[in-house]
Amino acid sequence: MYGWHGKILRIDLTNQKTSVEDVDPQIARDYLGGRGWAIRYLYNEVDPQVDPLGPDNKLIFATGPLTATTAPTGNRYMVVTKSPLTGALAHSNSGGDFPTWMKRTGFDLFIFEGKAEKPVYLWVNEDEVEIRSAEHLWGQDVPSTTDALLAETNPKAKAACIGPAGENLVLMAAVMNDKDRAAARSGVGAVMGSKNLKGVVAYGRKNPIFADDKKMRELSLIIAKEVGADMLAGSSLREYGTAYVPQVTNTLGILPTRNWQTGTFEGVDEIDGVALKEKYLIKPKPCYRCPIACGRLTEVPDGKYAGKGEGPEYETISAFGSGCGVDNLAAVTKANYWCNELGLDTISTGMTIAAAMEMYEKGYISEEEIGQPLRFGDPDAMIDMVQKMAYRDGFGNELAEGSYRLAEKYGHPEIAVTTRKQEFPGYDPRGSQGMGLLYATSNKGASHMEGDVAYEEVFGVPIKDDPLTTDGKGELVARFQDAFALIDASGLCVFLAVRYVFNTDRMIWPTRLSQLMEYTTGVAYTPAEVLKAADRVYTLERMFLLKAGSTEDTLPPRMLNEPLPDGPAKGHVAELDKMLPEFYEVRGWDEKGFPTEEKLKDLGLQ
Amino acid sequence: MKISIRLIATFMELLPPGTKGNKIEIEVPEGTTASVVMAQFNVPQDASSVIVVNGLTVPLSTLLVEGDVVSAFSAVAGG
Numbered sequence: 001m002y003g004w005h006g007k008i009l010r011i012d013l014t015n016q017k018t019s020v021e022d023v024d025p026q027i028a029r030d031y032l033g034g035r036g037w038a039i040r041y042l043y044n045e046v047d048p049q050v051d052p053l054g055p056d057n058k059l060i061f062a063t064g065p066l067t068a069t070t071a072p073t074g075n076r077y078m079v080v081t082k083s084p085l086t087g088a089l090a091h092s093n094s095g096g097d098f099p100t101w102m103k104r105t106g107f108d109l110f111i112f113e114g115k116a117e118k119p120v121y122l123w124v125n126e127d128e129v130e131i132r133s134a135e136h137l138w139g140q141d142v143p144s145t146t147d148a149l150l151a152e153t154n155p156k157a158k159a160a161c162i163g164p165a166g167e168n169l170v171l172m173a174a175v176m177n178d179k180d181r182a183a184a185r186s187g188v189g190a191v192m193g194s195k196n197l198k199g200v201v202a203y204g205r206k207n208p209i210f211a212d213d214k215k216m217r218e219l220s221l222i223i224a225k226e227v228g229a230d231m232l233a234g235s236s237l238r239e240y241g242t243a244y245v246p247q248v249t250n251t252l253g254i255l256p257t258r259n260w261q262t263g264t265f266e267g268v269d270e271i272d273g274v275a276l277k278e279k280y281l282i283k284p285k286p287c288y289r290c291p292i293a294c295g296r297l298t299e300v301p302d303g304k305y306a307g308k309g310e311g312p313e314y315e316t317i318s319a320f321g322s323g324c325g326v327d328n329l330a331a332v333t334k335a336n337y338w339c340n341e342l343g344l345d346t347i348s349t350g351m352t353i354a355a356a357m358e359m360y361e362k363g364y365i366s367e368e369e370i371g372q373p374l375r376f377g378d379p380d381a382m383i384d385m386v387q388k389m390a391y392r393d394g395f396g397n398e399l400a401e402g403s404y405r406l407a408e409k410y411g412h413p414e415i416a417v418t419t420r421k422q423e424f425p426g427y428d429p430r431g432s433q434g435m436g437l438l439y440a441t442s443n444k445g446a447s448h449m450e451g452d453v454a455y456e457e458v459f460g461v462p463i464k465d466d467p468l469t470t471d472g473k474g475e476l477v478a479r480f481q482d483a484f485a486l487i488d489a490s491g492l493c494v495f496l497a498v499r500y501v502f503n504t505d506r507m508i509w510p511t512r513l514s515q516l517m518e519y520t521t522g523v524a525y526t527p528a529e530v531l532k533a534a535d536r537v538y539t540l541e542r543m544f545l546l547k548a549g550s551t552e553d554t555l556p557p558r559m560l561n562e563p564l565p566d567g568p569a570k571g572h573v574a575e576l577d578k579m580l581p582e583f584y585e586v587r588g589w590d591e592k593g594f595p596t597e598e599k600l601k602d603l604g605l606q
Numbered sequence: 607m608k609i610s611i612r613l614i615a616t617f618m619e620l621l622p623p624g625t626k627g628n629k630i631e632i633e634v635p636e637g638t639t640a641s642v643v644m645a646q647f648n649v650p651q652d653a654s655s656v657i658v659v660n661g662l663t664v665p666l667s668t669l670l671v672e673g674d675v676v677s678a679f680s681a682v683a684g685g
Contacts, residue, residue, distance in 0.1 A: 236615035237684045244615035245684065247628065251612065251677045252661045269627060273615065294684065314684075460656035460681035466663040498683045504653070568661025 002211035003065040003520035004028055008041075009107040009129065011122055013195050014055060014114030018129045023108065029523050030604065032489035032530065034064030035091050036537040037109060038080035042089075043540055045111075048547035052084040052187075053169060053194040055115040061102065061160070061200065064491025065520050068103035068208055070220035072227060072500075073493035075100050075288040083186035084194075085171040085348070085402055086420040086445040088550040089541050092174070092188045093449060093488055095287035096181035098202065101158035103491075105204035116196035121161070123153045126204040134198035138167060141341045142176045145199055153201045161199035162189045163343025165390040169193055170400040172348035172389075172423075176340065180295075180310035181287070184345035186422060186444055211522025219515055223500050227291040237495065238284060240273025241296045242314035245426075246322065247272050248458060252467065253567025254431035256424065257322040258376045259354040260417045260558055263428045264567040267327025271317050275329050285310060292495055298333060305334035305379075312336040312346070315448075318426030319350025324357060324382050331379030335386050342390035348402060351423035353385045355403035355415050356395075364412045370395045414557045420445030420550055429559055431569025432457045432467040437477045437579040440553045441593070443541040451481035455498055462504045470575050474582030483507050485541075486534035490517060536603040539587075539595050543605070546594060553580060553593050607672040609634055611647060614679035617655070620647045629675075640676050641666035649678045656681050 006023045023037070031040045038060040050056045059081045066074040077099035083090035102110070105124045112122075119134040132152075137145050142163040149159040160177035166189030173189030174182040210216040236244045246268050249255040253263040269275065280300055286293035299308040305328075312320070312333050320326060320335040339346045353374075359365045360374040367373050371394050374381050388396025398406050403423055407416035417424050422445025429436025434453035439446040448454060453476055457467035465476065487497040490513060502510045509527040517525045545551075554560075559574040584591060588599030600606040612629040613620050621630060634643060640659050644651055644666070651657065651666060657678045659668055670676070 234616040234619070234680075236680055236682050240615050242684050244679075247612075247614045248679055251614065251658065251679075274618070274628070455683050458656075459683060460653070461683045463653065464656055464663065464681070468663070495683050568658075 001025070001028065002522040003069070003208050004033055005106050005108050005206065005208065007107045008109045008111060009124065010111045010113065011131065012113050013116040013120065013131070013197060016116070016131050018131065030533060031537060032065070032486065032517070032533050033108065034062045034067070034489040034491050035078045035080065035485060036489035036533065038062040038078055038091065039537060039541050039544065041109070041111060042080055043544050046082060048082065048544050049549065050082060052082040052087065052191060057082050057191060059112040059188070059191050059195060061110040063099055063103040063108050064489055065208070066516055067491030068100040069210065069520055070217055071492060071516050072220065072224045073287070073290045073292070073496040074491050075290060076491050076493055077102060078488055079175050079183040079188040081188055081191045082548065083188070083444065084169070084190050085187040086422050086550070088420050088445060088545045088548050089443050090186035090188050091444055091488070092183035092185045094177055094181045094183040095290070095493055096178035097288045098158040098160050098177035100288045101204070102202040103208065104206050105202050106206035110200065112195060112197060115194065119196045119198050121149060121197070121199035121201065123201045125154065126206060137198050139164065142343050143179050143341055146179050149199045149201050154203050157201050157203035159199055159201045162192045163341060163390065165343045166190055166193035168390065168392050168400070170344065170389060170392065171402050172345040172352070174343050174345050176343050180340050182340070182345065185347065185447060189343050208520065210520050212519040216516070216519035219512065219519060223512070224291055226500055227496065231291060235292070237292055237294045240277055241284065241294045243273030243276045243296065243312060243317060245314035246317055249318070249427060252431055252458060253564060253569040254428040255322050256318050256426050256428055258325045259323065259358040259415070260428060261358070262566055263431055263564050263569060265322035268322065270327040271321040271329045271332055276312070279329060280333060287493070290493065294495060300330045300333050303330060305330035307334055307337045309337040309340055311340065315426050316346040316350065319347050319354065320382060323350050323354040325376030326379045326382060327377070328379045331383060335383050338383065338386045342387070344386065344390060347425055348423040349386060349389060351417065352399050352403040352406065353382055355407055355417070356385070356399060359407065359410060359412060359415055364410050364415070417556050417558055418446060419555060422446050427454050427458065428564065428569070429555065429574040430564045430572045431567070433470050433575060433579065434467070434473040434476050436555055436559060436574035436576055437473055437583055440555050440576055440580070441477065441583060443545045449484065449494070451477055451484045452494065453477055453480045455480070461499055462502065462506060468569060468572060470578040473579045475586050477583055478586040479507060481538050482531055482534040483510070485537045486510065486513060486530055489534065489537055532603070536605065539599065539603055540605060542595060551593065607634060607636060608632070609643070609670050609673065610675040611643065612675055612677040613647065613649065614677065616680055617649060617678050620649060634670065638670050639667050640664070640670060643670065643676055644678060654681055655679065
């Protein structure tokens with residue numbers, strides 16, 4: 001095969017055995033790679049009703065055909081499994097270096113099965129594969145674990161691992177790679193922890209071979225030059241990282257504030273990208289072969305929040321900053337460092353603490369139950385809770401279950417702002433209607449990474465769409481879901497792909513992506529074909545979700561019944577019922593959201 | 607009448623030198639449109655930027671009224 005290696009490394013943790021298998025060329029083509037291949041294997045091999053933290057669940061690391069290629073931002077991988085947080089599908093994306101190194105081992109996918117009796121890590125040095133003891137690493141944080149893994153294998157290798165949060169089966173535990181990058185969402189780190197798998201180390205020199213080397217390099221160069229010119233002209237992403245976004249969402253009145261009680265935050269100037277650049281930025285830090293460099297290497301030089309690491313990005317700021325009512329950027333940054341070191345998803349962690357703060361202030365949870373006061377705007381209490389969550393210490397044990405279970409346990413489920421029990425990312429759907437539809441229908445619970453229509457509704461990419469309207473949003477969301485499935489399957493980053501790889505005519509024909517796929521794999525993909533494959537991937541994920549029993553596409557009561565109290569979107573609620581029928585129709589699903597027989601037949605999924 | 611201009615992230619450079627933060631208040635005549643004000647600050651009025659009035663998506667030909675806030679940022683995928 002070209003582009004793909006066509007090889008899967010299967011790791012049986014129960015019996016401490018590994019095996020290699022070839023990928024069927026038709027599956028390779030029909031499911032594109034990465035996220036697409038992963039759902040194909042997960043769907044075939046895992047009962048959607050399985051206990052997500054039991055040995056019968058599987059954990060899949062998946063690179064795409066464009067991972068480790070010359071394509072700019074071709075540095076992503078996906079972690080796919082059944083989620084313990086949502087009880088549905090998890091597919092979490094990450095960049096950095098590890099995904100490229102993983103692909104260079106000569107395998108496209110690692111599939112972990114069963115459960116090791118004692119803690120282990122996997123060391124893949126091309127065809128030399130070892131399952132080694134990790135008993136001495138159990139309990140260590142992410143930086144220490146990463147350093148130890150590389151010292152014990154090859155300093156030139158790259159590693160992914162879990163921290164204490166994953167070991168302790170915290171439902172929002174992340175799989176961290178290269179210390180500070182995260183396949184963050186849906187508790188994929190807890191699944192890794194449930195298998196006693198502490199880490200994965202990869203090294204190799206098997207770069208994918210391109211079917212048309214000349215054309216692939218030419219197109220890669222053209223894209224790189226376009227991005228480079230934009231960066232030279234001044235890019236908000238390069239200058240400020242995603243941390244510039246709080247000013248944007250605050251301007252539109254959709255910046256989650258104090259657990260979604262409003263959409264504007266009076267302290268926004270204190271926690272935005274400009275403040276970050278002035279106070280704590282050391283330099284932008286790119287993922288491998290990325291011309292955008294949105295990552296932030298930062299340092300809080302002194303004081304009680306002193307530390308050094310990566311972040312915060314927008315989502316982290318909206319969760320720990322405005323979400324918790326905290327206008328102290330050093331504290332937000334420190335909370336981010338702790339999440340990275342302990343292996344936690346910053347969105348669900350911050351938003352769960354925000355929900356707990358609201359419950360405390362309303363008297364639904366007492367100081368005695370928490371062990372301390374937990375008010376909005378208290379940075380020290382917030383940071384303390386992050387640490388307690390990772391170790392399930394005291395009240396942290398309640399928080400470790402996420403805001404949905406927390407709010408339900410204390411008798412106030414209306415406080416939780418989740419879909420499929422997963423916390424919302426930082427766009428209030430009452431002022432960004434398409435995002436509401438996206439959260440409600442997302443196969444992985446609330447997530448912007450499943451089809452981020454904020455690109456159009458908020459950021460004007462590829463065109464600006466009014467975020468307060470509902471007309472046409474069904475079509476818009478469906479199109480973005482397919483686009484993101486395609487990007488995730490290919491191994492590119494969405495920050496590049498939506499702007500530079502899709503066409504500006506609202507991404508109807510992603511010509512360049514199909515060309516990159518063709519030049520890499522040799523499959524004569526047309527734009528229509530890659531989109532149909534993306535539809536196939538998305539629909540199969542939907543089937544997994546439905547078979548897992550998660551059949552209701554809805555939003556939490558706060559979004560449907562409580563209008564935003566102020567700001568530009570004042571008076572608006574999420575008008576899901578106006579958008580859902582159109583969405584189902586566009587997707588070829590029936591009025592209850594089940595793919596029709598005709599649709600399944602068309603996609604070859606019956 | 608007085609209105610405010612908020613230029614976000616890289617567009618902050620388009621504000622007058624010495625401006626504190628990303629927002630300034632200016633005096634404009636009655637009948638001024640969002641488009642005219644944005645031109646005054648050299649904010650591009652094409653697909654490369656997003657311009658909103660009071661946080662709302664409105665035509666750039668919209669007449670401004672006292673107290674309006676015109677905000678702009680470059681169109682960038684990200685968040």
